[in-house]
Amino acid sequence: MKFKNKTFPLHATESCLYKLTKYRNIYFDLDNTLWDFETNARDTFREIFDIHHLWNTITDFERFISTFALYNEQSWEKYRLGQIRKEELRIERFCLTLHRLKIPDHNLSGLISDNYLELMPQKSNLVENTLKVLEYLKPRYRLFILTNGFHDIQSAKLENSGIRHYFNGIITSEDTRWSKPDPRTFEYALKSVNAKKAESLMVGDNLILDISGARNFGMDQVFFNRKMISHDMNITYEINELKELMLIL
Ligand SMILES: [Mg+2]
Secondary structure (H helix, E strand, O other): OEEOOOOOOOOOOOOOOOOOOOOOEEEEOOEOOOEOHHHHHHHHHHHHHHHOOOOOOOOOHHHHHHHHHHHHHHHHHHHHOOOOOHHHHHHHHHHHHHHHOOOOOHHHHHHHHHHHHHHHHHOOOEOOOHHHHHHHHOOOOEEEEEEOOOHHHHHHHHHHOOOHHHOOEEEEHHHHOOOOOOHHHHHHHHHOOOOOHHHEEEEEOOHHHHHHHHHHHOOEEEEEOOOOOOOOOOOOEEEOOHHHHHHHO
């Protein structure tokens, strides 16, 4: 774990309910920070492969997963830039994935997209120690979700994985009209719940969307570096496991 500010007070013990932090509001990214997107996506696609008997058509499941991850990210980037609409994003990522795998079946893309939107939010795998950390933080701070997803989908993920009640609010890019890393997203997220910038902290796994976005807005950040990537960005805190949050907060 790395701390930019070495003199930050970390002397409180576990028996002390309130540590001496300046924070009152903790904003969490959802996908791959608390909700295990990668595991849940794999489970969803296994189910979809069963439904449409795709195991003989798409024999390399891992290639399907990595191809989808690529186009999903690309399509989201186009959506963030306003180049495509929500409905186009939802179908395009599957069209491009199947096309790359030499299965240009537009009808199948639509069916997979419908299945994905229905099944994915029902999955409930959480990142390790999510419940333990939320249970610890809940009496101490106001907790919020700040996510680039769609409101109905992200809310369903929180409900179905049993963590909705930990949060004082869910703010999605659909609510803000902007997406992370746009500083206006963070500004909206704070203003809408009367939170002060100096008392707020962003926790996320994405160096650009969560960390760079919060930093450019002037808000402290915790980079959840799950994959231990190397970087040279100046970050307030960096952790490799979620439970390390309990040492900071
Ligand atoms: Mg994320």
